[in-house]
Amino acid sequence: MAANPMTxxxxxxxxxxxxxxxxxxxxxxxxxxxxxxxxxxLIIFNLGSKKNSxxxxxxxxxxxxxxxxxxxxxxxxxxxxxxxxxxxxxSLFMFVLFCNMFGMIPYxxxxxxxxxxxxxxxxxxxxxxxIIGFIKHGIGYLKLFVPSGVPIVLLPxxxxxxxxxxxxxxxxxxxxxxxxxxxxxTMMKVFGGFVISLGVVGGWLPLSFSVALTGLEILVAxxxxxxxxxxxxxxxxxxxxxxx
Amino acid sequence: MVKKIFFQLIFxxxxxxxxxxxxxxxxxxxxxxxxxxxxxxxxTLTFGILYIVLSKLILPKISANLELRxxxxxxxxxxxxxxxxxxxxxxxxxxxxxSKSKLEANNIFKEARENALKEINAKKETxxxxxxxxxxxxxxxxxxxxxxxxxxxxxxxIETTSELLVKLIGTEVNSSSISAIVxxxxxxxxxxxYGN
Numbered sequence: 001m002a003a004n005p006m007t008x009x010x011x012x013x014x015x016x017x018x019x020x021x022x023x024x025x026x027x028x029x030x031x032x033x034x035x036x037x038x039x040x041x042l043i044i045f046n047l048g049s050k051k052n053s054x055x056x057x058x059x060x061x062x063x064x065x066x067x068x069x070x071x072x073x074x075x076x077x078x079x080x081x082x083x084x085x086x087x088x089x090x091s092l093f094m095f096v097l098f099c100n101m102f103g104m105i106p107y108x109x110x111x112x113x114x115x116x117x118x119x120x121x122x123x124x125x126x127x128x129x130x131i132i133g134f135i136k137h138g139i140g141y142l143k144l145f146v147p148s149g150v151p152i153v154l155l156p157x158x159x160x161x162x163x164x165x166x167x168x169x170x171x172x173x174x175x176x177x178x179x180x181x182x183x184x185x186t187m188m189k190v191f192g193g194f195v196i197s198l199g200v201v202g203g204w205l206p207l208s209f210s211v212a213l214t215g216l217e218i219l220v221a222x223x224x225x226x227x228x229x230x231x232x233x234x235x236x237x238x239x240x241x242x243x244x
Numbered sequence: 245m246v247k248k249i250f251f252q253l254i255f256x257x258x259x260x261x262x263x264x265x266x267x268x269x270x271x272x273x274x275x276x277x278x279x280x281x282x283x284x285x286x287x288t289l290t291f292g293i294l295y296i297v298l299s300k301l302i303l304p305k306i307s308a309n310l311e312l313r314x315x316x317x318x319x320x321x322x323x324x325x326x327x328x329x330x331x332x333x334x335x336x337x338x339x340x341x342x343s344k345s346k347l348e349a350n351n352i353f354k355e356a357r358e359n360a361l362k363e364i365n366a367k368k369e370t371x372x373x374x375x376x377x378x379x380x381x382x383x384x385x386x387x388x389x390x391x392x393x394x395x396x397x398x399x400x401x402i403e404t405t406s407e408l409l410v411k412l413i414g415t416e417v418n419s420s421s422i423s424a425i426v427x428x429x430x431x432x433x434x435x436x437x438y439g440n
Contacts, residue, residue: 009272011283023281025282034286034287038290052312090298111287
């Protein structure tokens with residue numbers, strides 16, 4: 001591995017170059033880890049749902065706890081109207097969580113440390129939520145930008161701020177995840193580099209930092225997946241239950 | 245708010261970072277658009293398949309499993325509740341039976357006592373009656389005997405007198421004349437001997 005902490009984020013082709021028209025859709029290491037994450041999720045949850053015993057075994061318990069965890073998260077933030085979107089939010093949470101967690105294994109690739117991946121997810125959520133909002137409330141969905149109980153004088157300013165904050169949702173959502181993953185992995189790489197460069201004498205301090213950071217990063221990996229999913233729920237809540 | 249500013253700073257710094265790392269190895273790999281289309285394609289494919297399989301096959305099964313378990317537990321709780329209720333009812337029934345039988349036993353005891361008393365009374369009455377009757381009979385007999393006694397005495401007196409007369413004077417005296425005399429005597433002194 002090169003000393004540059006950014007090389008871990010490099011995408012390279014695995015196998016032949018695949019081109020559809022002008023687009024390069026070659027299978028890369030990023031694609032590999034997307035496939036691995038998805039397969040891991042499918043295998044775990046398939047095993048967890050196969051057998052139904054009254055007293056669940058470990059993998060069934062895992063699947064059912066995740067199910068109730070996400071289900072509770074959705075009903076707490078977006079209410080019962082969000083039930084049809086449960087599968088999507090569950091898949092999203094699991095996908096991001098598994099991508100983050102697989103990234104914690106040394107020499108792997110972190111899918112979610114790429115802005116394009118998180119941005120596509122966030123943009124899809126943003127567009128879907130906006131469409132759902134307009135379908136549910138028609139043109140009345142624009143009331144979202146006009147909070148009640150605001151003085152008329154301030155209203156133009158507030159509306160502009162609300163619109164900007166609404167439009168910045170996909171950016172903040174994607175950058176939050178991407179920046180967290182990238183910063184954490186870069187930091188770990190930098191400390192790892194220090195261990196090598198300081199050698200046996202001075203390397204112990206950055207090594208202990210590295211160990212501590214690994215724990216922190218595992219927490220961040222879970223937390224960012226949770227935040228990503230819960231913000232999706234909150235946006236969905238805005239679209240389903242217009243509160244303003 | 246601070247967090248937001250922080251993230252926005254990071255986001256805008258990416259452009260500067262690109263300059264910084266450009267010198268080393270072509271900047272941040274994330275901003276290299278070479279594989280963007282590939283990543284979008286594979287993300288859509290894998291996430292799409294993941295979503296479809298999860299939502300159509302796996303999640304309904306987990307949900308069904310959870311529902312089944314919930315309903316099973318609910319059923320068990322209900323069954324336990326039912327059994328508790330039935331056992332309570334049975335206990336109540338048992339108590340009822342015990343109290344009822346106690347009452348019945350009391351009643352039976354009372355009845356038996358009354359019956360026994362009645363029987364005793366009845367027997368006593370009949371016995372009394374019998375005794376009274378016997379006494380009456382005996383009294384009548386006594387009266388009869390009393391009445392008959394004077395006649396018998398008279399007869400005996402007549403016989404003895406006639407025998408005495410035969411022995412004394414050697415001749416038979418007409419019994420009718422003797423009886424007349426005895427009658428006369430007894431009428432006169434009857435009260436003295438019989439105390440009537």
